[in-house]
Amino acid sequence: MSSRERILGRVRRALADVRGDDTPYEQAVPREYLREHGDRSVEQTVELLAENLADYRAIVHRCTAPELPAVIARLLAERGSASVLVPPGLDEGRLAATDVPRIADRAESTPEELDRVGSVVTACAVAVAETGTLVLDAAPDQGRRRITLVPDHHICVVRVPDQVVSSVPQALERLDPARPLTWISGPSATSDIELDRVEGVHGPRTLEVVLVSAG
């Protein structure tokens, strides 16, 4: 007998006392919890996102679409990055105001190469206001998962308000589980030493979020 059959057989015998129950799953689990917490306007939701991101030590900037290239150029200059990694689908115009050398997100680049990159600029799929979370789904404007992990400085651009939702349930509705997903709430952090929070053990130590309105 294979272990598969053995385990499934044990499960069935273990449940011999349980009455048969064919209630459809949707009815078996009542969901009386909230779809979102609080009653906020669109602008208030964006404001909450900014607050919660900052509370977890992400650096938050706000600008209009026409101002975005200048903001990105300034952030790269302040950081003094010698190179910037750009996913293939990121709008070229966003980097129009900077001459920091670009590095492409290539499948064959090694982790060592990524480790030498100064900064990475990406978009996101959705942002969750109540938890201060950015979700990346590896779409062409976000690139492979590792590019937002190995470099030490991540600039993430969020279109507001259309990419912002209030809550975790609303975010899951918008996401496709077939894509690889990375949820990011502030920079990498650890509290393993006497519960003192320290940023950046393994991931980017600096996370900058630019909230861009159509303006």
Add this chain to the structure above:
Amino acid sequence: MSGSESGNESGNGTGTGTFVGMPAFPRAAHDAVNDQTLRGNLRHATHTIRAKRAKAVAEVSDWAALRDAGKRIKDHTLRHLDRYLEQLEESVTAAGGTVHWAADADEANRIVAQLVKETGESEVVKVKSMATQEIGLNEALLAEGIHAYETDLAELIVQLGKDRPSHILVPAIHRNRSEIRDIFRSEMGSWGRPAPEGLTDTPAELAEAARLHLREKFLRAKVGVSGANFMVAETGTLVVVESEGNGRMCLTLPETLISVVGIEKIVPTWRDLEVFLQTLPRSSTAERMNPYTSMWTGTTDEDGPRAFHLVLLDNGRTDTLADEVGRQALRCIRCSACLNVCPVYERAGGHAYGSVYPGPIGAILSPQLRGTQSEIDASLPYASSLCGACYEVCPVAIDIPEVLVHLRERVVEGGEVIRQGNKVVLRPAKGHAAERAAMRAARWAFTHPAALRTGQRLASRTRRLQPRTLPGPGRAWSGTRDLPALPKEPFRDWWQRTRTRGGSKEGSK
């Protein structure tokens, strides 16, 4: 006996398997309670997390409804576990993964070692995983010539310190910063990049030393090993919740990813994650959301590992499922909230529990996964004051006190249980003879009222002559407690005298 009980303590010194030869809880706890540094470290940690957690939970007004939904999702999943396991296997396979089934620890370890060997590698990087600790994977791999590097900062501290984890969430919680600095200075060099010159004990410097030490390993790793917090049957998606980014490193940089996951970690639908992604971070690290959550469904071309293996682990879980009272322990999402509120854990520390699952949840999970035949497992249901704080904070409403009492009864009385899928009749545990004798005597006395009355009167009238401590086998019990004072008069006599016809309404005194 499951393979997990043969976990090897020596090995490469990580000692992360089950803890063979551990003294029973009372003895281990006695030593821990006398360790001032340990108690100080623990008290600081548990009180800090406890206060933060209460605040994080208070932020969501629907906590009770989320908790109830979490409980119901898990209960529903467990009662149809066979169906969901088959569905999960189908979804993972369709997404490009390979599913393996492991009935016990030995089989899981063999599968993982074989998979690593097939890649031609002799090193793996690991993201912290309770399941792989439970089965003693690191030691088993080492026996096959494969080095497993723990990459969570706390796990690194534990591994370098040749120590054992003592908390589910913060495994090195029993160590303070200067202890950690000493471990890094003396041990890092023999595992890879040494600690920087002049390393101080500030957390930032210690974290930086760990970053440099581990980055070397991440960048060259070809095989990653993980557990998972959730597996979605409907979509085949696996979820790992973490803070440092070492999880993302292990899940995305290697060419091969092997995930060892207990069969109870399934949720039926994608939507179910909306409950647990709200309750888990707030209950465990007391955050609105943990810094990183990775979700992957099979493999993705040119993004992350090219090969993904899921090892579904039983190792006592189906035996636990067979227990009508105890099966609720399988709802556990490993948040560790119950540890942080437990007065016993706070004083005794995690090591005293003698397994990778310490605290209240460990006290009910370990004796069910491993059986109650060993001394430590038979003692665990007693490692509690039954105060109920653990039940209050549990985000999936596991009634831990109920299971503790149920397991105590099993230890004392014996009875029928399922071990490795088979019915076994347990004999009453040794060392509880006095308890059983007392219960038998009580049963007899209560069915013989005249004898009870005589005995009570005799006890009351001789109260001045009675010792403060018990003689013989009762000495240990009364060594730490005062004997209850006997009343001057048995209650039954008092009632008879004051509340029945002929007695005064107010009583005599």
